[in-house]
Amino acid sequence: MTHAFVSQVSTPFIPRSTTTTESNKTGSWRFLQPRYDEKTAPCSAACPAGEDIARVEMLVAQGLFKEAWETILQENPFPGVCGRVCFHPCESVCNRGAFDEPIAIHTLERFVADTAMRYGLQPQRMALPPKSERCAVVGAGPSGLAAAYFLARLGYGCDVFEARSEPGGLLRWGIPPYRLPVPVLQWELEHLQALGVNIRCNHKITGGFLHGLKDRYAAVFLGCGHYKSPALGIAGEDLSGVEEGLPFLERVRSGDLPSLSGTVAVIGGGNTAVDVSRCALRLGAKVLMVYRRRRQDMPAFGHEIQMAVDEGVELMELWAPLSIEAHPDGFRLSLQKMEVVSEEGGRARVKPVPGETTAIVVQKIFKALGNTAEEPWLEPPGEIAPHILHLADTVVSRREDGLVVVYGGDLAARSKSVAHAIGSGKEAAMALDLYFRRGWDAIVEETARCRVGPGPSLSMEIYTGGDRCRRNPHVVAFEEINTDYFLYGPRIIQPRLLVEERLQGFSEIDLKVSAALAIREAERCFNCGVCNQCDNCRLYCPDVAVCRDTSPQGRHINLDYCKGCGVCVVECPRNAMSLVENETGGRP
């Protein structure tokens, strides 16, 4: 007889779960809370034009070249120019430099602009509704053109007056074509004109112009640059055949290419001296650059000096000119040996070495010293007064009749460079808009709010309330990058004409890079502080508390469940998140 065991009550064979854990709101355990918190990349803070580089490189890495271009245009109307001639202070602070080599930011900037040019892209219209005030801009150099560009975008009508026959300032008449071909400048100028900026060339303004201005303009921006060359103060400098450097460059730029022979001496150590030397080489001369201090003290950009040396320019350091005499073979240039007395901020102070002089016989001499403002009325006022504001790259002065005069570009900027000129034009446009809309007293405080990180670079995107407003001004340090997520990789090598090819003419030296190489270079970028949608936060969350959504961030943190462990924050490769004190729920 078999006995089957039968239970008195009906119990399940095995207890089975019927529900999920989602009714446990584990967010109540939390006392710290993760937050998407985009920060400032060091490169963008160092860019005098305040470009959003971390984002630009992210877009390039994704192949979104048009968007990358438009992102630059938010802050700089001249990426094609700057990608070529800017001395790229951004790269010297690039966090990637502490890892292997800095990102080739300028190469990518140029790539993006060239791509837009190749396809004839039109930027998205970015202008605000029209305003009643009209502005005058004197000088169509980068500062004046940038001022007009940003004013036009803010809705102001602008007339630009330019003395020369074509706009561009030193971009058109100074920097030689082997560094900046004219079509690049022209293409970028077309966009500016498409915004409604009216440029009147062959229209030289005189000091008297400022007087009768009030009826027509509410403000004037002076971006006339520095065109007065100081005298050397030595005998013989006015001999015929001893030329000024800048007008010589202007001749070259207008297509007049004199042929040179023998040895040419170029006196000076700035950008003009370097470009005059390199042009003279191309025109057939042997070139000696004579400078009273050392190579490292030269105001010219280091990489330009190196290119000049590579091409065969000979540097004579620590030699000051004493006198120039006519000589049957050209000129006899007497020189005084100098020595370093002390260093101030890395720059040498020098004095003559008694009794040590020499003389060289050369066929031509160019004087290329640092220029100053052409006329006294172009000098920004130096005084401190309530009606004068000394901003980072401009001086803003309000006249009694209410007209505001802004001095910018080389006339007033911290440094004489294209990017500083552009930054100065932007600063002017912001200051004027603030003056018209919010009053004089708002200018200092409100521009400060638009700084990129600690400044002084400014962001127009921040000013106009774009997404960049959310960016935390904290500048991401290398230690804050989670480098485990990055592989070592060499920086792109800029393809260039060989020295022999360069010397045959004025063709552009730096060649194009392919899209494939540009993307690879952009992928090296850490995108410091900027979310590139890598999704690590969502991937690693032990609590499945990071959820995708359709917001621009692409995801959010579900605070019902987030326990505040902080894993997502640490695993963010680029410091685009922060762990902060609890906002909602959780323990006190």
Add this chain to the structure above:
Amino acid sequence: MELSVQDREYMCSGHVGCPGCGAAIAMRFVLKALGEKTMMIVPACCWSIIAGPYPQSTLKVPVLHTAFETGGAVASGVRAALDIKGDRETTVVTWAGDGGTFDIGFQALSGAVERNEDFIYVCYDNEAYMNTGVQRSSSTPYGAWTTTTPGQEWKKLRKKNIVEALVAHRIPYAATASIAFPEDLVRKVKKAKAVKGSRFLHIYASCPTGWRMPSELAVKIARMAVQTNIFPLYEVENGVRYTINYMPKGYLVREYFKLQGRFKHLSEADLEQIQQMVNEDWELLLRKAGVSPGAAGPVTKID
């Protein structure tokens, strides 16, 4: 750029793992790789609790909670039952802690793999009996504090090399994996799923609570364990074919130790000795993989 790890979730929010629980991260990744047709056998361990109190379950696949020492045996039975039902599709997985694997469950595990039972055994290793309050196991590393190796009585015995013990059974597939290397982990789980017979995965799963470290470092510490050779990533096929998946960057073990409270009593001399032990183990592994020390050899670099 986004990693290629499946989007689908098989784990719910609201589980009761500690903040920063590495074992929870491990489960998320493993289920993403295995998919829905999976049956989990969970012997007593933290995961018995994390999965939720009855009648909750945090996993979207069936879970069978079983006794501490039975991971290998229960899986063998479940596999047999599925076979009888004609279900060859479902993957049977034992999900056990280090205590349940290295110590009390070892006999059942050894028996099952000796029979080459067709299942995957995953040991998520948090290097102690965490669920009952941080008691040492044979997986606890040399130098560690636990509640049963307190103060100056810190553990002075080496961690058992569990993968080598399984390799000695000549099973078709055995591998180590880490929560800090999701792509490698997912690849190994998928590879294991495709193999027939007994497969063993040893997954490093950090435990901020038991290791006395900040929860936000859970993944970072797991990565460092790999980078320092403390937990090398490798796989062994059929008990003989070794592949090392990650060649280290030469980080010192000291960096790993100093972030964790469980090692804070160690002196410089202790750390030096541990470095020697790690070097020795690494060289032994290189020899087994047929890689000469210093040479790159047949390795797939995954970072």
